[in-house]
Amino acid sequence: MKIRELLKQAVQILVQNGIEDSTIKARTLMQYVLKKEKSYLIINSEEEIKHEVEMQYSHLVQELIQGKPLQYITNVAEFMGLKFYVNENVLIPQPDTEILVEEAIKEIKQIRKTKPEQTIRILDLCTGSGAIIIAIAKHFEMLADNNIQYYAIDISTEAIKIAEKNAIFNEVKINFILSDMFQNIKEAGKEKFDMIVSNPPYIETDIIKKLPKEVQAEPHLALDGGKDGLNFYRIIAKESKQYLKVKGKILTEIGYNQKDTVTNIFQKEYKQIECTKDLENNNRMMKCHS
Numbered sequence: 001m002k003i004r005e006l007l008k009q010a011v012q013i014l015v016q017n018g019i020e021d022s023t024i025k026a027r028t029l030m031q032y033v034l035k036k037e038k039s040y041l042i043i044n045s046e047e048e049i050k051h052e053v054e055m056q057y058s059h060l061v062q063e064l065i066q067g068k069p070l071q072y073i074t075n076v077a078e079f080m081g082l083k084f085y086v087n088e089n090v091l092i093p094q095p096d097t098e099i100l101v102e103e104a105i106k107e108i109k110q111i112r113k114t115k116p117e118q119t120i121r122i123l124d125l126c127t128g129s130g131a132i133i134i135a136i137a138k139h140f141e142m143l144a145d146n147n148i149q150y151y152a153i154d155i156s157t158e159a160i161k162i163a164e165k166n167a168i169f170n171e172v173k174i175n176f177i178l179s180d181m182f183q184n185i186k187e188a189g190k191e192k193f194d195m196i197v198s199n200p201p202y203i204e205t206d207i208i209k210k211l212p213k214e215v216q217a218e219p220h221l222a223l224d225g226g227k228d229g230l231n232f233y234r235i236i237a238k239e240s241k242q243y244l245k246v247k248g249k250i251l252t253e254i255g256y257n258q259k260d261t262v263t264n265i266f267q268k269e270y271k272q273i274e275c276t277k278d279l280e281n282n283n284r285m286m287k288c289h290s
Contacts, residue, residue, distance in 0.1 A: 001054055003030065004045040010061050017065045025070050026061070032074045033057045067213025080135035084166045089158035091222045093131035096278045097199055100253050100285050101135045103276060104197050107249060107287075108136070111194055112145065120148045121191060123243070125181060125198035125236065127152035128222055130163030130174065132197055137172035151188045153179040156221060181232070182239050192245045199253040200232035201225040230261060237266045237288075249289040256282035 001009075007026050014022035030041055033056050049057070060073055069092055071077040077086045079093035080101055086092055104122075111120055124133035133152045140148055152174050154160050160176050167174045177187050202225040208216065215223075225231050233252070240250055250270070254262050259275050263286070266273050270288040278284035 001049055002045065003034075003041055003047050003049060006030070006049055006054060006057060007041070007045075010057070013061060014064065019064055025064060028070060028074065029057060029060050029064070033060065067217055069214045069217055072217065077129070077131075079131045080138075082131075082135060082138060082170055084129050084131055084134070085162060085169065086129050087162065088217065089156060089219055090129040090162050091199075091218050093129060096280075096282075096284055097132065097253055098135075099276055099278050100197060100199065100251055101132055103285060103287065104132075104136050104195065104251050105139050107195060107251070108140065108148070118147070120195075121188075121193045121245075122148065122150050123185075123188065123193045123196045124150070124152040125196060126200045126222070126232070127154045127163050127176070128159050128199070130166045130176070132199060133174055134163075134167055134170050134172055136197070137167075137174060138170055141172055150174045151177065151193075153177045153181070153185065155180045156219075159222075181235050182243065185243060192243055193248060194245055195249050195251065196236070196240055196244065197251045198232075198236060200236065202229045202232065202253070202255050202258065204229040228261075229255060229258065230265060233262050233265050237269050241269055241290075247289060249287060252286050252288075253284060254286050256284070259283040259286075262286055 007030055010026040011022045014026060019025065027041060031038060033053055063073055064070060071086050071092045072088055075085055075087055077084045077092050080098055084093060108120060127133055130152060133150050137150045152163060157178060160178050164176055177184055179185060201223050203223045205224050205227055208220060208223055236252065263273050266288045270290055272289045274287045275283050276285040
């Protein structure tokens with residue numbers, strides 16, 4: 001079968017099974033199995049595909065239908081213009097989280113303006129693939145600001161391995177620590193942090209099984225925020241102050257319907273709380289400071 005024919009067939013099958021962005025996903029899978037760029041598929045659309053490659057491609061199409069995310073098949077996810085290795089051990093970075101990174105970058109630049117010689121220290125809780133902290137570090141590496149120290153923790157050994165791999169690939173230096181939240185943070189030294197960023201698990205336990213198949217394929221450890229989805233916000237609010245410098249800030253992603261409940265949690269410890277909306281006008285990020 002020709003590339004053009006196989007692509008057309010795949011798109012039809014994906015559409016029939018309710019898979020969104022079927023054309024893009026069919027093409028991406030073809031690029032993956034052929035190890036070619038998009039332009040190759042266009043120029044060589046009449047090329048005959050070997051039988052074994054056709055079988056591999058058809059198998060991957062079926063994996064999509066069964067709910068396996070495209071990024072787990074190709075092991076590639078894009079975030080903030082960077083590429084990250086991902087598999088079933090880490091969440092797939094989402095565009096909504098870019099709001100958090102952009103705000104963190106703004107805050108760090110503000111610190112740098114007022115304290116140009118200061119070493120800035122940033123901590124990422126529940127780092128997963130490392131996308132947040134790596135995107136921040138890459139931005140300042142490109143600005144030649146080398147006086148920033150980056151730390152990131154995760155409870156998952158496999159997630160830490162993936163995050164380390166992504167840091168090497170994106171050529172940034174991050175100090176990764178295997179830790180259940182703040183438990184092993186002493187490894188980061190006695191000095192406190194200027195900022196803590198986090199995209200913690202925040203989905204209610206009973207809601208996870210009702211999510212789309214693709215989301216359910218992601219690690220539940222990184223999704224499950226407890227019965228009410230707020231367990232990790234309680235930990236961050238209660239324990240973070242002892243690790244923050246004076247005027248230090250917390251930036252954390254929240255669920256679209258969690259603004260009021262997360263605000264109530266942080267109000268017990270922090271005076272200033274601001275919420276930022278994402279591109280779809282949903283409440284998405286909370287910023288807290290004294």
